Amino acid sequence: MIHSAGHLKDKIMSNQKNILIIGAGLCGSLLALRLGQRGYNVRVVEARPDLRKTGINSGRSINLAFSDRGIKAMRLVGVQDKVNQLCIPMNGRMIHNPDGSTLFSPYSGRKNEFINSISRGQLTALLMDEAEALDNVTIEFNKKCKEVDFETNRAIFRDHKTNRETEINAHVIFGTDGAGSALRKSYFLSKRFLFSYSQNYLSHGYKELSILPTKTGEFRAYKNALHIWPRGNFMLIALPNLDGSFTVTLFLSFDEGEYNFNNLTNASTVTKFFKKEFPDALQLMPNLVDDFFNNPTAPLGTVKCSPWHYKGNTLLLGDAAHAIVPFYGQGMNASFEDVVEFDKFLDDHNENWEETFTLFEKSRKKDTDAIADLALDNFLEMRDHVANPIFQKKRKLETLLEMQFPNDYSSKYSMVTFNEDMGYREAMTIGRAQDKAILNMIADQTINTNEDLSKTKLKMILDQILKETETIIEEDRLAKTMHY
Numbered sequence: 001m002i003h004s005a006g007h008l009k010d011k012i013m014s015n016q017k018n019i020l021i022i023g024a025g026l027c028g029s030l031l032a033l034r035l036g037q038r039g040y041n042v043r044v045v046e047a048r049p050d051l052r053k054t055g056i057n058s059g060r061s062i063n064l065a066f067s068d069r070g071i072k073a074m075r076l077v078g079v080q081d082k083v084n085q086l087c088i089p090m091n092g093r094m095i096h097n098p099d100g101s102t103l104f105s106p107y108s109g110r111k112n113e114f115i116n117s118i119s120r121g122q123l124t125a126l127l128m129d130e131a132e133a134l135d136n137v138t139i140e141f142n143k144k145c146k147e148v149d150f151e152t153n154r155a156i157f158r159d160h161k162t163n164r165e166t167e168i169n170a171h172v173i174f175g176t177d178g179a180g181s182a183l184r185k186s187y188f189l190s191k192r193f194l195f196s197y198s199q200n201y202l203s204h205g206y207k208e209l210s211i212l213p214t215k216t217g218e219f220r221a222y223k224n225a226l227h228i229w230p231r232g233n234f235m236l237i238a239l240p241n242l243d244g245s246f247t248v249t250l251f252l253s254f255d256e257g258e259y260n261f262n263n264l265t266n267a268s269t270v271t272k273f274f275k276k277e278f279p280d281a282l283q284l285m286p287n288l289v290d291d292f293f294n295n296p297t298a299p300l301g302t303v304k305c306s307p308w309h310y311k312g313n314t315l316l317l318g319d320a321a322h323a324i325v326p327f328y329g330q331g332m333n334a335s336f337e338d339v340v341e342f343d344k345f346l347d348d349h350n351e352n353w354e355e356t357f358t359l360f361e362k363s364r365k366k367d368t369d370a371i372a373d374l375a376l377d378n379f380l381e382m383r384d385h386v387a388n389p390i391f392q393k394k395r396k397l398e399t400l401l402e403m404q405f406p407n408d409y410s411s412k413y414s415m416v417t418f419n420e421d422m423g424y425r426e427a428m429t430i431g432r433a434q435d436k437a438i439l440n441m442i443a444d445q446t447i448n449t450n451e452d453l454s455k456t457k458l459k460m461i462l463d464q465i466l467k468e469t470e471t472i473i474e475e476d477r478l479a480k481t482m483h484y
């Protein structure tokens, strides 16, 4: 059962357990708010300065695709209306072809299904404000966790200002300190229990650029879309900001191909690259060269580990437990969903922390592993397949099916992004089989997307797809069991 924030406020102060949360990013701030609503004494300690005081420039800060799983978490803590005001709906992908033509491809055939662009800084600030408004939550800044003794529940922090070390004790410690988590590192280095850990980098990295608003504050491109310039081995994307700008991200190999991050070392090569590959974007980016050389290039990777917890003492959540590549727009959404799922287990296991952590991880890890794999799949889909004619036929058909049979059909993208009641693993299993079924049927011309698709014809196609999908799922299941 999910309790509302209001209901939980009545219970406040009944829980006197001290909780330490390492990292006040998106996941840590949400967790602080939720555990605060549950009445725990929550102390959050963050390595960076307070982003609300150092100033959030929404136009230039990273923005994120925010969708139903994240929205569900906002509902849980009662801030959905406030968060709505920070959102710009994106109804589909605007694909920019090399010849300058564009194609709008909706994310769903159902009108109420869209994703949103939101500023990381503004969303984090809102969650921090809400958490700090509770008497039993405090947030401290400029203190970086160095290590955690998870046997004795003590974490060591170094204060950036005084350079002094402090030790903080708590009944329970949560590591929401992102992909480079200090708690995870302590698990790994201690060798005191069987801790499995993998980190895999892509050969591609990313760099943020920008399209500034016009002098009168207007958007220079269509506002309600996620813009993509897919170019096979690399791509550019752009998401809108509330101030009329777009945050643009270039995903490119570090060392492969004619142009790569290692050889884009001067203004003329960067301009030549954009002129050749993204001429329409270049027209909107007179500030390209400055952005390119002022902004860092960062790597992209996937982190998987287990266990996430040590007994009932410590637990990793969010990117600290499962960092993923950004191509499904789900890293933050999944981290928020961690909090929603964890909250359910708190209800069920009544402060038996070890049991809560064990059962939560058992239920959750299959889903975070699945979204990690789906995000890697989507890297190929976005940079390459979205421009492929068969893929475009498939998307067109799926949009029609969702429009005509909204209760009977959902694409893989819709299941992952808009169906917050279906776990990522189930969405992956059904979605992958469905994709295979449709692509096979288009390739062998069982489905002809060029003919006039009446509702009756579409219904026949839908039945065929559903049947074929079931067969594929069953074959995959059998193939897996045959290995044993």
Ligand SMILES: Cc1cc2nc3c(=O)[nH]c(=O)nc-3n(C[C@H](O)[C@H](O)[C@H](O)COP(=O)(O)OP(=O)(O)OC[C@H]3O[C@@H](n4cnc5c(N)ncnc54)[C@H](O)[C@@H]3O)c2cc1C
Residues within 6 Å of the ligand: 022, 023, 024, 025, 026, 027, 028, 045, 046, 047, 048, 063, 064, 065, 066, 143, 144, 145, 146, 176, 177, 178, 179, 180, 181, 182, 206, 249, 317, 318, 319, 320, 324, 326, 328, 329, 330, 331, 332, 333, 334, 335
């Ligand atoms: C280029 C890019 C684009 C993305 N786009 C999307 C998107 O469109 N949609 C989406 O859902 N997700 C997206 N993501 C993923 C998303 O950013 C992460 O999944 C999300 O930020 C995870 O939240 P978190 O709180 O777990 O970690 P973080 O946001 O990394 O927060 C960790 C916090 O801990 C602090 N910290 C770190 N180390 C310490 C320490 N030792 N001591 C104390 N504090 C510490 C950090 O300063 C930070 O405040 C994207 C990621 C990237 C890289």
